[in-house]
Amino acid sequence: MTAKIIDGKAFAATVRGEVAEHVARLKEEHGLTPGLAVVLVGEDPASQVYVRSKGKMTAEVGMNSYEHRLDADTAEAELLALIKRLNADRDVHGILVQLPLPKHLDEDLVINAIDPEKDVDGFHISNVGLLGTGQKSMVPCTPLGCLMMLRDHHGSLSGMDAVVIGRSNIVGKPMAQLLLGDSCTVTIAHSRTKDLPQVVRRADIVVAAVGRPEMVPGDWIKPGATVIDVGINRIGAPEKGTNEDGSVKTRLVGDCHFESCAAVAGAITPVPGGVGPMTIACLLANTVTACCRANGLPEPEGLTA
Numbered sequence: 001m002t003a004k005i006i007d008g009k010a011f012a013a014t015v016r017g018e019v020a021e022h023v024a025r026l027k028e029e030h031g032l033t034p035g036l037a038v039v040l041v042g043e044d045p046a047s048q049v050y051v052r053s054k055g056k057m058t059a060e061v062g063m064n065s066y067e068h069r070l071d072a073d074t075a076e077a078e079l080l081a082l083i084k085r086l087n088a089d090r091d092v093h094g095i096l097v098q099l100p101l102p103k104h105l106d107e108d109l110v111i112n113a114i115d116p117e118k119d120v121d122g123f124h125i126s127n128v129g130l131l132g133t134g135q136k137s138m139v140p141c142t143p144l145g146c147l148m149m150l151r152d153h154h155g156s157l158s159g160m161d162a163v164v165i166g167r168s169n170i171v172g173k174p175m176a177q178l179l180l181g182d183s184c185t186v187t188i189a190h191s192r193t194k195d196l197p198q199v200v201r202r203a204d205i206v207v208a209a210v211g212r213p214e215m216v217p218g219d220w221i222k223p224g225a226t227v228i229d230v231g232i233n234r235i236g237a238p239e240k241g242t243n244e245d246g247s248v249k250t251r252l253v254g255d256c257h258f259e260s261c262a263a264v265a266g267a268i269t270p271v272p273g274g275v276g277p278m279t280i281a282c283l284l285a286n287t288v289t290a291c292c293r294a295n296g297l298p299e300p301e302g303l304t305a
C-alpha cells in the first residue's frame, strides 16, 4: 500500500482563504477588523522566522498585525506590563507570546497573564480546563490543525482507535482531548509506555508528537492507518554536502520514518508541509473566533473544534 499524502500546505492555504472571507465579512457588515498581537522576546532564529511568517499571513488575510519585539534580557515585570496593556486594548483580539521564552522568564506566569478570551494559543490554564471538560474554549493551534486534517480525511472519527505518542501540554494532551471530543477511543503513549510498538499497532489514527527524529518505523503502523506527524526535527544530511563554512547541510524530518510508514499507512502527513503550516492557519482562525466572541457575533463555521 502507498499512503495518500495529506498536503498540509495546501489545506492551510484553504483555511487561510476561509479566514480571509470571514474577515472581509466582519469588516463589511460590522466595521470590525480582527487584530493579533505577537510578542517575541529574544533572538531565537527559528522563533524569528515563525513570528515574521505570522505577521505576514495575518496581514494577508486582512487582519491587523501588532508585533512586539523585546530584548532577550527583558525583565518579567516589563513583559507582564505589556501583556496587561494588550489585554486592555480593544483593537487586539488575540495575543500570542512566542515560545520558548528565555530561561529567566516564568512561562506559566506569562501565559496565565493573558486574558483567556484573547489567548489564541489556547495555553491559558482556563482554556486548558474548558477543553478538558468539553466546554467552549480557545483550542491550541497545532492540535486543532491535526483535528481539521483528520476530519477532512475521514469525515467522522467516531469509534476510531487513536494513539497519541507524547504527553506535552501544548500538543499531546490537548490532541487527546480533541480526539475524545470526536468520540475516538484514545490512548496517550509516552517514554514509559510498555510495549509501545504493540500499542501503536492497534491504532486507526497515530499522532506522533515526541520530538524524536524518525522514531516511529513503518512496522509499528497498522495497514491503512492514518499517521499525523507533528515532529519537526532538523538532522544532519551529509548526502546534501556541506555549507560554505564547512558544516554539514541539514534536512527536516518528522517523528515518523516517512518512507516506511507511508508504505503501510492509508494516509500520512509529510514533514515539512504537513502539520506545521496548519499551526499558523489555525492561529489566524482562532483570532477570528476570538474577535467574533468578543463582539457577541456567530463564530465562523469549520474553523473551531
Ligand SMILES: Nc1nc2c(c(=O)[nH]1)N[C@@H](CN(C=O)c1ccc(C(=O)N[C@@H](CCC(=O)O)C(=O)O)cc1)CN2
Residues within 6 Å of the ligand: 050, 096, 097, 098, 099, 100, 121, 141, 142, 232, 252, 271, 272, 273, 274, 275, 276, 277, 278, 279, 280
Ligand atoms: N506561542 C507559540 N509558540 C510556539 C508554537 C505555538 O503554536 N505557539 N509552535 C511552535 C512554532 N511554530 C509556531 O509558532 C511553528 C512551527 C513550525 C511551523 C511550520 O510551518 N513548519 C514548516 C517547516 C519550517 C522550516 O522549514 O523550518 C513545516 O512543518 O512545513 C509553523 C509554526 C513553537 N513555538
